[in-house]
Amino acid sequence: MIFNTLTIIFTVIGLIFITLGTVGLLRFPDVHSRLHALTKADNLGLGFIVLGLALQSESVTSVIKLIFIWLIVLLAATTAAYLVAREGLRDLRQGQAQKGAS
Amino acid sequence: MELFYLVAATLLLINVMVGFIRIVRGPTAADRMLSAQLFGTSGVAILLLLAQGMQVDAFRDVALVLAILAVVAVVAFVRRVWRPLAAE
Numbered sequence: 001m002i003f004n005t006l007t008i009i010f011t012v013i014g015l016i017f018i019t020l021g022t023v024g025l026l027r028f029p030d031v032h033s034r035l036h037a038l039t040k041a042d043n044l045g046l047g048f049i050v051l052g053l054a055l056q057s058e059s060v061t062s063v064i065k066l067i068f069i070w071l072i073v074l075l076a077a078t079t080a081a082y083l084v085a086r087e088g089l090r091d092l093r094q095g096q097a098q099k100g101a102s
Numbered sequence: 103m104e105l106f107y108l109v110a111a112t113l114l115l116i117n118v119m120v121g122f123i124r125i126v127r128g129p130t131a132a133d134r135m136l137s138a139q140l141f142g143t144s145g146v147a148i149l150l151l152l153a154q155g156m157q158v159d160a161f162r163d164v165a166l167v168l169a170i171l172a173v174v175a176v177v178a179f180v181r182r183v184w185r186p187l188a189a190e
Contacts, residue, residue: 004103011110011151018114018144022121025140031132034124038136042143049147053154062159066150069166073146076173080139083180088132 003055010052017045031088039081043074107155111148118144131184135176142172 024037050070054063118141125137146165153161 008106011106014147015110015113018147019117022117022140025121025124025136031130031136034133034136038140042140046143046147049150053150056154062162065162065166069146069150069162069169072166073143073169076169077139077143079173080135080176083176084132084135084139087180087184088130091130091132 007052007055010048010055014045014048014050014052017041017048019045021045031092032085035081035085035088039077043070043077046070046073104155104157107151111151111155114144114148114151131187135179135184138179139172139176142168142175145172 018041021037021041024041025034028034028037047070050066054066057063057066121137121140121144124140125134128134128137146169149161149165149168153159153165
C-alpha cells in the first residue's frame with residue numbers, strides 16, 4: 001500500500017518535470033536555452049518515473065534493468081545535446097557573420 | 103493501479119504532440135532535432151509506463167533499444183545531413 005502511494009507520487013513528479021521541459025522547449029527564445037530545458041528537465045523526469053517504477057518491480061534484475069535504461073538515456077541525451085549545440089552555435093555564427101557583412 | 107499507468111502514458115503522449123509545435127515553428131534545424139530528442143526520451147518513458155501497466159516485460163527491452171536508436175538518429179542527422187548543408 002505504501003509502495004503504491006510512493007509510486008504514484010514519484011510518477012506524478014516525473015510527469016510534472018517532463019511537462020516543464022516541454023514548456024521550456026516551447027517558450028524559450030534561443031536554441032541553446034531550449035537545449036538546457038529539454039536535456040535537464042526531461043532526464044530528471046524520466047529518473048523520477050524510473051524510481052517510481054523500480055519500487056513496483058518484483059526482482060532485483062528489473063530494478064537494475066530500469067536504472068540501466070535511465071543511464072543509457074542520460075548518455076544518449078548528453079551526446080545529442082552536445083552535437084546539436086555545436087552545430088547550432090555554428091549556425092548562429094554564420095547568421096551573425098552574414099548579418100554583419102550585409 | 104493499472105489505470106494510473108495508462109493515464110500517465112496518455113499524458114506523456116499529449117506532451118509529445120504539444121512538442122510537435124516546435125517542429126513546425128522552429129526557425130533552425132537544431133530546434134527540429136530537439137523535438138526528435140523529446141520524442142525519444144518521452145517514448146522511453148511511455149514504454150516503461152506501459153510495461154508496468156500492461157504487465158508486459160518485453161516493453162522494457164523495446165525502451166532500451168529506442169534509447170540507443172534515438173542517439174544514432176541524432177548523430178546520423180548531424181553528421182550526414184546538417185553539416186554538409188551548412189558547409190555549402
